[in-house]
Amino acid sequence: MFDLKEWLLQTLLKLNLTNFMELKYGFTRLGFSKQEKLAHEQFRKIASNLGLKIWQDQVGNQWALWEVDPNAPTIGMGSHLDTVVEGGGYDGVAGIVIALGAIRELKRKNINPQKNIAVICFICEESARFGISTIGSKTIAGTINKSMWEKVTDKDNITIRQAMEEYGINWDHFQNAYCEENRFESFIELHIEQGNQLHKNKKDIGIVYGISTPIRLKVTAYGIANHTGTSLMDERNDALVAISPLISIVQEEALKINEKSKHPLVATVSTVNVQPNVMNVIPGTVELGIDIRSVDDKLKRDFAKNISSHCKRLAEKHQIKVKIEVLADEDSVIRDKNIQEKFSELCEHMGLSYCIMNSGAGHDVMNMAKRWPSGLIFIPSINGISHHPDEYTPLRNLELGVSVLTTYLTNEVGGYHK
Numbered sequence: 536m537f538d539l540k541e542w543l544l545q546t547l548l549k550l551n552l553t554n555f556m557e558l559k560y561g562f563t564r565l566g567f568s569k570q571e572k573l574a575h576e577q578f579r580k581i582a583s584n585l586g587l588k589i590w591q592d593q594v595g596n597q598w599a600l601w602e603v604d605p606n607a608p609t610i611g612m613g614s615h616l617d618t619v620v621e622g623g624g625y626d627g628v629a630g631i632v633i634a635l636g637a638i639r640e641l642k643r644k645n646i647n648p649q650k651n652i653a654v655i656c657f658i659c660e661e662s663a664r665f666g667i668s669t670i671g672s673k674t675i676a677g678t679i680n681k682s683m684w685e686k687v688t689d690k691d692n693i694t695i696r697q698a699m700e701e702y703g704i705n706w707d708h709f710q711n712a713y714c715e716e717n718r719f720e721s722f723i724e725l726h727i728e729q730g731n732q733l734h735k736n737k738k739d740i741g742i743v744y745g746i747s748t749p750i751r752l753k754v755t756a757y758g759i760a761n762h763t764g765t766s767l768m769d770e771r772n773d774a775l776v777a778i779s780p781l782i783s784i785v786q787e788e789a790l791k792i793n794e795k796s797k798h799p800l801v802a803t804v805s806t807v808n809v810q811p812n813v814m815n816v817i818p819g820t821v822e823l824g825i826d827i828r829s830v831d832d833k834l835k836r837d838f839a840k841n842i843s844s845h846c847k848r849l850a851e852k853h854q855i856k857v858k859i860e861v862l863a864d865e866d867s868v869i870r871d872k873n874i875q876e877k878f879s880e881l882c883e884h885m886g887l888s889y890c891i892m893n894s895g896a897g898h899d900v901m902n903m904a905k906r907w908p909s910g911l912i913f914i915p916s917i918n919g920i921s922h923h924p925d926e927y928t929p930l931r932n933l934e935l936g937v938s939v940l941t942t943y944l945t946n947e948v949g950g951y952h953k
């Protein structure tokens with residue numbers, strides 16, 4: 536019996552290792568955890584039921600391949616099955632369910648593809664455990680930093696290396712999961728939006744123009760810690776007083792930029808660390824973390840420069856020292872124009888409402904896009920809620936996702952009916 540909706544629901548439940556999607560505390564499957572491994576095992580079962588060839592690569596990514604000819608080009612699709620702590624059951628999982636659903640549709644329609652089709656569950660996509668994201672896709676794309684990763688720890692002081700080894704990965708060889716150029720012809724990730732644009736504007740599908748990667752600044756202000764009772768007001772060197780105007784400056788300057796720029800820019804003072812953070816001591820050192828994003832790289836870099844000069848001005852005004860460190864600054868990833876156009880045309884043909892949009896969140900596809908022509912497709916998140924137990928995307932939208940990918944693949948693989 537054929538019922539796509541029911542199959543999607545059952546697959547969603549299996550990959551989430553649950554009988555109900557509505558769980559009070561959501562889903563917790565951190566990268567390289569036992570839970571992530573169990574979800575990968577479910578994926579293996581489902582994929583082999585679809586007749587796909589399955590294997591785990593050296594870093595722990597789970598592959599499922601519909602191989603028609605080892606020498607034919609391969610279209611890759613994929614996403615992830617790990618989650619944040621108490622996250623939703625759709626982030627990552629929806630993309631895997633839909634990719635498998637599309638393959639099931641092709642088989643049901645007796646399409647005989649002329650190209651191979653691969654689905655990949657990338658390991659440890661979320662930065663929730665180690666502060667480092669997309670470990671699996673970075674390894675495939677060859678953008679790893681092994682010496683740094685060896686030292687990075689989770690909150691229980693377990694290093695990435697230890698976590699990988701416990702998972703069964705060989706630390707000395709995991710980089711061999713790297714893929715050569717001819718591994719893929721193209722790559723598509725389908726993901727829930729995790730924002731509210733599609734739901735608010737009643738669109739079925741989002742076709743991503745660019746993914747904005749952040750510039751991250753760490754600003755450290757050095758004042759002098761002293762007794763709050765005995766230091767007179769005109770004799771202080773309060774680091775918090777000196778640097779705190781920066782919080783409003785970041786907000787106000789970002790609002791100003793958005794009034795006139797084509798692409799939006801978002802900027803957030805997202806962390807504050809006050810030292811010694813004691814009731815009767817004047818703050819001696821304050822660290823602010825600032826996250827700045829836009830798909831317009833010049834805009835975000837100019838903004839970071841502007842913020843740096845405000846820091847210097849505040850330092851002079853309050854006679855303190857300020858240090859600015861750039862923790863991250865990568866070029867934003869712009870989609871493959873050709874793939875974007877194919878999806879736009881296909882949505883028009885199918886009578887689906889869609890919009891071209893940007894992604895404020897990072898995804899595995901941004902690593903893949905550095906090596907292969909890639910596309911990112913969004914389906915709605917109700918009320919834009921994500922990384923939260925209330926994350927929800929109706930089955931109807933998963934079904935539309937399957938139709939879109941099925942049509943795309945049918946066009947791409949040049950298949951014919953058997």
Ligand SMILES: [Zn+2]
Nearest residue numbers: 626627660726
């Ligand atoms: Zn995700």
